[in-house]
Amino acid sequence: MKNSVACPNCSFENPFFNTVCSKCKSYLRDRVYNLDLWSLLSSIIESPTKAFRTVILSEHKNFIVFLLLFLALKYLIITRFISIITIGEFQSAVGLQISYSIVLGCTIIFFLIFSFLYNLIGRYKDISLRFKDTLSLIIYSQIPLIFGLIILFTLELVIFGDYLFSINPTPFTIKGNLAYLFFSMELGTIIWSIFLLLKAFRAQSQSLSFSLIATIIFFILISTLLYFCSLFVFTI
Numbered sequence: 001m002k003n004s005v006a007c008p009n010c011s012f013e014n015p016f017f018n019t020v021c022s023k024c025k026s027y028l029r030d031r032v033y034n035l036d037l038w039s040l041l042s043s044i045i046e047s048p049t050k051a052f053r054t055v056i057l058s059e060h061k062n063f064i065v066f067l068l069l070f071l072a073l074k075y076l077i078i079t080r081f082i083s084i085i086t087i088g089e090f091q092s093a094v095g096l097q098i099s100y101s102i103v104l105g106c107t108i109i110f111f112l113i114f115s116f117l118y119n120l121i122g123r124y125k126d127i128s129l130r131f132k133d134t135l136s137l138i139i140y141s142q143i144p145l146i147f148g149l150i151i152l153f154t155l156e157l158v159i160f161g162d163y164l165f166s167i168n169p170t171p172f173t174i175k176g177n178l179a180y181l182f183f184s185m186e187l188g189t190i191i192w193s194i195f196l197l198l199k200a201f202r203a204q205s206q207s208l209s210f211s212l213i214a215t216i217i218f219f220i221l222i223s224t225l226l227y228f229c230s231l232f233v234f235t236i
Contacts, residue, residue, distance in 0.1 A: 003127055003206035015128035016206075017056050032058045044143060048196055052137055052203040061136040068111075071142050072104035074149040075226060079103060082230040084167055099233045110225055111138055118214055127205045137200040138218070144192040152189070156182055194219055 004013040005028060012023040020027055035058045043051035055061070076099060115134040122129040156164055159178060160171045171179040197218060201211035 003204070017128075017130060017133065029057070034058065034060050035062050037063050040140070041143065044140070044196065048199040049203045052140070052196075052200040055136050055140055055200075056130075056133045056204055061132055064136050064139045067139050067143070067146060068108070069104070070146045070149060071139065072107045073100065074145045074153075075107055075229075076100050076103045076233075077149070077153060079226050079230040079233060080165060082227055083233075084165060086227070086230060102233050103229055106225060106229055110222065111135060114138070114218060114221065122205060122210070125207070125210060127207060127210065129204060133204060137204060138197065141197040141200045142193050144189040144196065148186055148189040152182060152185055 003016050005016040005018070006013055007021040007024060007026055007028060009026040010021060010024040012021055014022055014028060018028055019031055032054060035055065040051055040054060043054065112135070115131055115138065118134050119129045119131050156171075159182075160174065163169065163171055163174055171182075194215060198211055198215045201214050202208060205211055205214075
């Protein structure tokens with residue numbers, strides 16, 4: 001087992017997320033019952049590996065539903081920007097609630113399938129993983145996108161108003177410097193989320209190559225999913 005911890009009492013190799021030894025029942029570490037969202041957010045900024053280890057070791061993966069709802073809203077906004085490039089300026093035939101429900105459903109299904117396959121391949125590679133850990137790590141690693149939703153998108157709406165989703169004129173035409181600044185910061189949140197997912201998978205699997213490949217595949221697949229969501233949601 002590549003990501004194991006030896007019991008100090010009997011030296012039996014346990015999955016590193018175990019609380020007690022599978023053989024002698026000795027305690028391997030202190031129990032972590034719940035996650036504190038604010039301290040975890042601070043830890044993700046200061047020490048991502050430590051933060052993700054806390055997520056893994058926590059018995060209750062609280063706040064993931066709350067974060068997932070905000071993340072799906074951010075994904076919906078991203079699909080809207082993608083649709084401007086792929087389809088052009090138009091009015092969607094469905095309401096915001098239906099569009100959000102579609103993106104939320106696709107996000108949940110994708111996260112569940114990816115987590116299942118990731119764990120399946122991990123076991124084949126002799127890496128001990130838990131489904132709930134993988135799902136939680138994926139959601140918590142996307143926190144930079146939620147920051148972008150709450151802070152950047154709010155400012156973009158205030159500054160650009162209805163022209164935020166316009167192609168004639170575009171925000172880059174109206175206020176070019178500000179538009180490029182916000183674009184750079186939005187791109188930064190995406191890069192940050194990629195980095196955090198890599199750190200999360202590395203903390204879980206203890207394998208850099210496995211984590212790197214999984215991270216690349218995840219972002220290729222999520223980008224593809226959002227592209228097709230943009231085509232579907234804004235043309236029905």
